[in-house]
Amino acid sequence: MSSPAVTSSIPENEPLTVVGGGLVGSLLALYLARQGHTVEVFERRADPRKGENLEGRSINLALSDRGWRALQGIGVEEAVREVAIPLYRRVMHDQRGQLTMQPYGKEGQAIYSVSRAGLNQRLLDLVDQEPRVQVRFNQQCRRVDLRNRTLEMFDAAAGSNHVWPYQHLFGTDGAYSSVRAAMQKTDRFNYSQQYLNYGYKELTIVAGPENSWVIEKNALHIWPRGQYMMIALPNLDGSFNCTLFFPYEGAVSFETLQTPEQVRSFFEEVFPDAVPLMPELEQEFFENPTSSLVTVRCYPWSVADEVLLLGDASHAIVPFYGQGMNAGFEDCTILQGLMAQYGHDWLTIFREFQRQRKPNADAMADLAVYNFEEMRDRVADPRFLLQKKIESKISAQYPQQWLPLYSQVTFSHLPYAEAWANGQEQERIMQRVMPHIETEADFERPEVQTLIAQELAQR
């Protein structure tokens, strides 16, 4: 920790190696190159910009402040903003098609719907303009030999294996990381993969006439139904990507929806306002895969100064807080800060990175599961929405002392662990305040005002 603050940008002889050229891997390659390093990126898939789009996951992503900051750091923020759709609020659809709203933050604050494929392609275009980075596509990682520091890659286009040595390896190969799988076999590597009993299915709300949006464009739509939910995010072409989060087994589950008739009848009962907007419902339901939802935790994230895991490879989370990509991008911001501080001292950089970042990744994993319950269940409860309104009033009255948890996570750069701790503390205060609240107007009552002032004074 007493290393000198080397800021030299003279590259080392050996290029750095990045396994995984998805969102985090391509952004990381740009950060490493801008720091003066030469970088070799191995990506399993074919170049997504060539030929058919074989992209596995078409799901939209919600980009928020942490992600924007990381994009800004390499100067691509504005270009991405042009193709991002701001979502200023949640719109909840009840079983009769009636709507309620909940703003995400203050006036003008939004999360942004972006296409995963589009964003990845844009980052790869930037990588192409960076002479220090070389990307090799169609490279399936067959083996990571941690002892001899080599990668065995199967080149799917050439049909042959090749062994590559590495000096410093960055594993950004996602939730099912091959690099992490090699580390899992080393002694004292803590690891867990935990699945929800829920799967998800992607569906489509089609565009209206002339690519118009048939439900509110600048909102994230939720059909909360207690034990399950559907959500929808807008696309630029007027359509919406819908995702049904649904139990695998049980009375109401993927298991029990076996025929097109069952699907239609179920959707008409529980999502009546959405069904007319989903002309390909039955076909999509049976053609699109049912995907699982995993949380991956592990530690350590590094092997000496030789390997470092980032993004989903070290902390895959469920998608309900819209923070998976943002957390991975923030990894790049944090790493950038450490590189600026410690130069080529990779041992210190890797150790500091995992030490600082692990508690925040764990907190974010907890937050993501927590928000699933909020989205599928609590947002349908008028008392919950009233509580959120009161919280928003407290925040307006005491802006220095109270930022709602959602805003701390989404619209700030506070470490996730601090946000989560603050959020839990605020929730305890709300549990004491809400018994005194029947309507929004009760916030102004003197005893409520006194109680809130007292609670805040005690924090």
Next chain:
Amino acid sequence: MSSPAVTSSIPENEPLTVVGGGLVGSLLALYLARQGHTVEVFERRADPRKGENLEGRSINLALSDRGWRALQGIGVEEAVREVAIPLYRRVMHDQRGQLTMQPYGKEGQAIYSVSRAGLNQRLLDLVDQEPRVQVRFNQQCRRVDLRNRTLEMFDAAAGSNHVWPYQHLFGTDGAYSSVRAAMQKTDRFNYSQQYLNYGYKELTIVAGPENSWVIEKNALHIWPRGQYMMIALPNLDGSFNCTLFFPYEGAVSFETLQTPEQVRSFFEEVFPDAVPLMPELEQEFFENPTSSLVTVRCYPWSVADEVLLLGDASHAIVPFYGQGMNAGFEDCTILQGLMAQYGHDWLTIFREFQRQRKPNADAMADLAVYNFEEMRDRVADPRFLLQKKIESKISAQYPQQWLPLYSQVTFSHLPYAEAWANGQEQERIMQRVMPHIETEADFERPEVQTLIAQELAQR
């Protein structure tokens, strides 16, 4: 669950396959054969009865009631008892060499020190006498192909690979199971491996003249030192296997003991009565490996009617309750009961097995970590030992209503999860009773008697 209770012992055409011929694998093979099945066992190591003993772990094991019942089920109980040493109590050694005692159970109740290698060899001898079982040694599992139901085995003696099909596969290949590793890659497989920050080192207290025991033979010896401890179990030849459980890092840790002088000086300070009995201390300390301590949890334990994990492969635990082998052996007892009930209906057998057994394996994993804290720290506390004496008096007075947790785990066949729940409830009662107790005699005081009677009436 409505399957008929088939008890036919007519074997199916296909032999059953067992991967792993250690303690649980060889016992399981015997149980399967006695049920009428033909069985093929693949074991990674060479036959331990031939040539040099290459047994990885020489550590002694503590056999208790659950293990005995499983051995009894195949008629080998008496033969094993002949080479087992009963341990009736814990003997705690303080830093000045002074001793305190704590009986494990009632008069005559004991856990039994047995040699892992000796027990494994005896089970393999029994397997040899069983015409329905074939054991193949030197078979390293290279790949389990769950889709095609094949095993790729590298025969280390022949130097060649062979692919074996399987119909029903039992994975008893331990904490680092290859069978489980294949299952880990399937969708929705929950898995965790968690290491303690402690490692262990095996050391030896040598025998006295004419193979005599230089400390009490029929006891498990503990040197509890708060953040670490040493234990010793007797061997038949008069020696004791000692195990030091010690932090990997920190002020007092493996990291800080780097020279023979440091080791001797440290041991003389903290284990002064043991050092004179350990003439090879320094040599053993640096020659013997430092081994890690892992808890493995996973679910599901089965794939259709095709694969079932048992023993450490599905529930590896830390060794502090002496229940790892006993839990694995109890798996065989439970499976035997399900085979008797469901015959060849492997789908039901596998599903019922994991459904019944998983909560108990989880409870046992928690108990094992809990007992580490008790052994290394609490047994050195006079108040803790007083509490144990009072508990023992309550148990004597109310034998139908109060069995100490240790006895429930060790001297009963109560499911582990029930034992753990009862134990936690009893601990809460003791927390209310102990403030009224200064000495053992206080147990007889009327207000204490009334309090205990009230607490028991409320359970």
